[in-house]
Amino acid sequence: MAEVSDQTSEAPPARTASRRARSAARRELGRGERVLPGVYRLRLPLPWPGVPHCNAWAVASRGGYVLFDAGMNQPDSLANLERALSMCGITISDIGLIVCTHAHSDHCGQAPVIAELAGCEIWMHPSHELLNSMVEDPDAVFARRLEVARQSGVPAEPLERYAAERKTGETGFAGVIEPARDLLDGVAVSSDLGDWIVYETPGHSPSHVCFFQPERRLLISGDHLLGRISLYFEYGNSPDPVGEFLRSLDVVERLGARLCLPGHGRTFTDVHAHIEGNRKLVGERLQKVSEAIHDSERTAFEIVPHVYGDALSTGNAHWLISKTLAYLTHLEGTGKARRIAGDPERWTS
Numbered sequence: 001m002a003e004v005s006d007q008t009s010e011a012p013p014a015r016t017a018s019r020r021a022r023s024a025a026r027r028e029l030g031r032g033e034r035v036l037p038g039v040y041r042l043r044l045p046l047p048w049p050g051v052p053h054c055n056a057w058a059v060a061s062r063g064g065y066v067l068f069d070a071g072m073n074q075p076d077s078l079a080n081l082e083r084a085l086s087m088c089g090i091t092i093s094d095i096g097l098i099v100c101t102h103a104h105s106d107h108c109g110q111a112p113v114i115a116e117l118a119g120c121e122i123w124m125h126p127s128h129e130l131l132n133s134m135v136e137d138p139d140a141v142f143a144r145r146l147e148v149a150r151q152s153g154v155p156a157e158p159l160e161r162y163a164a165e166r167k168t169g170e171t172g173f174a175g176v177i178e179p180a181r182d183l184l185d186g187v188a189v190s191s192d193l194g195d196w197i198v199y200e201t202p203g204h205s206p207s208h209v210c211f212f213q214p215e216r217r218l219l220i221s222g223d224h225l226l227g228r229i230s231l232y233f234e235y236g237n238s239p240d241p242v243g244e245f246l247r248s249l250d251v252v253e254r255l256g257a258r259l260c261l262p263g264h265g266r267t268f269t270d271v272h273a274h275i276e277g278n279r280k281l282v283g284e285r286l287q288k289v290s291e292a293i294h295d296s297e298r299t300a301f302e303i304v305p306h307v308y309g310d311a312l313s314t315g316n317a318h319w320l321i322s323k324t325l326a327y328l329t330h331l332e333g334t335g336k337a338r339r340i341a342g343d344p345e346r347w348t349s
């Protein structure tokens, strides 16, 4: 059965934990391994505790390789990628195409660097504005994040601490990406194993796609499905991320994948159980949020402990509040929550 934990995964940690993990991550090295003939897992270190690695997948294609995801841009990340590739007998110049599952830094941050070195194209979904605005004006993205937090009822003191802890210039993105081709439903990425068909799977991020190889029933799932079930919804860039995510689970379920190659962690086979596990966890979270606003008016910040216990810290506040707002927005769409305009904004049933 799928392991369930969405409290800390993908959540940047409190500062001390962050430092500890960063030094641990520095000792971590990129590693590569063959998972199937012509398919290699490249395990690349991340500076986030709870999410110590991301995966890129190199798939043989016409004497070279397609790289599915590219890792985060950070010190040593290129050396780690080269190390992982070399363990599989691959060099950067063998890469003929980069395709990205979504526009988060751990999946595409390093793509422009690799594309430049390999002289290849990058393909990704057109909804990747967040990435480019993060690169072009990270201060504006951060300021908006603070404003959402303030509007959601986060008190001034932790907000100031959060602002002070932010390290400028560490976005994880090497630069803007102007994809040579849009990854939309039905686009085929050819490889020696056959074509990988693109399925748009928004929810985790509006830019999210999965790649399915129908003859072998292989699914490159990015962060849509992970071995250790962990939910995250990019809030504010699409109307109803939770609803989109649930519909994307239906899309992937219909594919009947036999083996999942996720964006983090090991491959797994019980794909259907993972889809069910995600649905169940979303249902539980929605229930907890509903209970928190039943006959009371609360800010998103006040709702977080009802859903996540005392997990909230300045390091993960943005992630937990984003998820809570995504649940509230979904409940609002189904008539089960009502937004009370004000400063801060409150919610009720």
Ligand SMILES: [Zn+2]
Pocket: 102, 104, 204, 205, 223
């Ligand atoms: Zn992601």
Ligand SMILES: [Zn+2]
Pocket: 054, 104, 106, 107, 223, 263, 264
């Ligand atoms: Zn990720």
